[in-house]
Amino acid sequence: MEIKDSIVLVTGGNRGLGKALVEAFLAAGARKVYVGSRTPIESADPRLHPIKLDITNEQEVAAAAQACQDVTILVNNAGVASFASYAGASSLHGARQEMETNYFGPLAMAQAFAPILKKNGGGALVNMLSVLSWFTSPSLGSYSGSKYAALSLTEGIRVELRAQGTRVIGAFAGYIDTDMTTKINAPKASPVDVAANIIEGIRNDSEEVLSDQSSHRVRAALDGSRKAFYQNIQQEWDNAQH
Template identity: 55%
Template sequence: MEIAGCTALVTGANRGLGKAFVEALLQAGAAKVYAGSRKPGAWADPRIQPIGLDVTRPADIAAAAEACADVNLLVNNAGVMLARSILAEDSEAALRQEMEVNVFGVLGMARAFAPVLRRNGGGALVNMLSVVSWYVYPFNATYCTSKFAALAATDALRIELKAQGTRVVGVYAGFIDTDMAARVQGEKTAPRQVAERALEGIRRGWDDVRADKAAEDLWAMFRADPAQLRSLGQTLWDEGRAWAV
């Protein structure tokens, strides 16, 4: 799929990676970008159309699908990370919140926009996943759980939407230099790099985009020896190395 001339919708677009997606889309020649967020802000570029969109609210999603009927590229970027271990006192509440955004929000957007994409020639649906879709980082276990689920949903969407010509793309990265990872000490990837590599994957027809070195390295480890990744999580936990990269 070509980015030039497309009409895109990006969720969680006001800052961080969402903002980087909007900017990368415009630079790549997108004709229009709907910038979805809970509190839409003003944008100087007339090609950007802000819309109010909380992906945990079905009414917001339905309104967006009606208002953005010309979309042929959907970027499910909105996400939340609360950094809880699986037996933390508030882990259940954290997991419920992360699942609402990272899984049910993705599913709600996909369900609402699949018919829109079909009417507009198929297009593409992009889900922002994570390297922790493949393994558990124990200090962030509830988020990992949500991203494992989001990966399964992405694979299922790819199967169901193939017949209508919609490309479903999963994007994987390590820690990204945004507010979400502000507490992380260590190497982080520039959000613009992640966005640009995702767009490259769309152009080239890839199902999966490994957007940084962390994703490449961990994917290689995952394919070669999944037990090694499980062992890494245990070591990090035993040594108390929270937010190690």
């Protein structure tokens, strides 16, 4: 799909990967970008339209759909991570917040914007997923659960929206260098590079965008033996416990 002259909404567009995506869409010729944010900041750039949007708030999702009737590309980018293991978490709070933000939020956005994308000729819906949509990292257990759910949403809605001409894209990445991962000491992809690869994926009509080296590596490993892959995960987990 052409990015030039598209009208884009990026959730969580105020910082991190979302901000890099907003800038990448502008550089690629988008006519207008709605920057969804819980705390919108005015911009001097007339192509940028800040919009107040907490994706876990149904009224705000409905108001955004009302206000953004011209959208041709929706990017469900907003997300949270509690960095908690399943058994080690002290309550359900983090897991619930992850499901609300990483699954129910994108689901609500998809439901609200599917008719808008249809009206505007089909367009594209991009869900920002993770390598943890494919395997569970024990130390990020509940986050993985929410990103698995988001992959199911992506795969299901892709089938549902194909007839209306909407391309549904799942974008995958390992660690990206944003606020989310400040405490993680591991190689991280640059948000600018990830955003550029997502833009390229939209241009090429890809259904899946492996947006960094890590996603290519994990995909290749999982394409081999899932059992062997999990043996490594178990070993890493066990080693970290000692």
